[in-house]
Amino acid sequence: MFPEYRELITRLKTEDTHFARLFDKHNQLDQQIKNMEERILSATHEEIETLKKEKLKLKDELYTLLKARAS
Numbered sequence: 001m002f003p004e005y006r007e008l009i010t011r012l013k014t015e016d017t018h019f020a021r022l023f024d025k026h027n028q029l030d031q032q033i034k035n036m037e038e039r040i041l042s043a044t045h046e047e048i049e050t051l052k053k054e055k056l057k058l059k060d061e062l063y064t065l066l067k068a069r070a071s
Contacts, residue, residue: 001026001059005066020060029055047052 002009012019033051036043 002063002066004069008066008070012065016065017048019062019065022065026055026058026062029058 009023013023014020017039029051032041033055035041036048036051
C-alpha cells in the first residue's frame with residue numbers, strides 16, 4: 001500500500017500513534033476479509049462488502065495523513 005510513501009509510513013508507524021492504529025486496523029481488516037473470502041471464516045457477501053468499505057475508508061484516511069505529512 002502506497003509504495004511511494006514507504007519511508008514515511010515506517011516513520012509514522014513509530015512516531016504517530018493515531019496513524020499506527022489506523023494502519024494496524026487496515027491490515028487487520030485486510031486479513032479478515034481474505035480469511036472470509038477463502039472460507040476460513042464464515043461470512044455473508046454483505047458482511048464482506050461492509051468490511052471492504054470500512055477498509056477503503058481507512059485507506060483514504062491513511063492517504064490523507066500521508067499527503068499532509070509529506071508536504
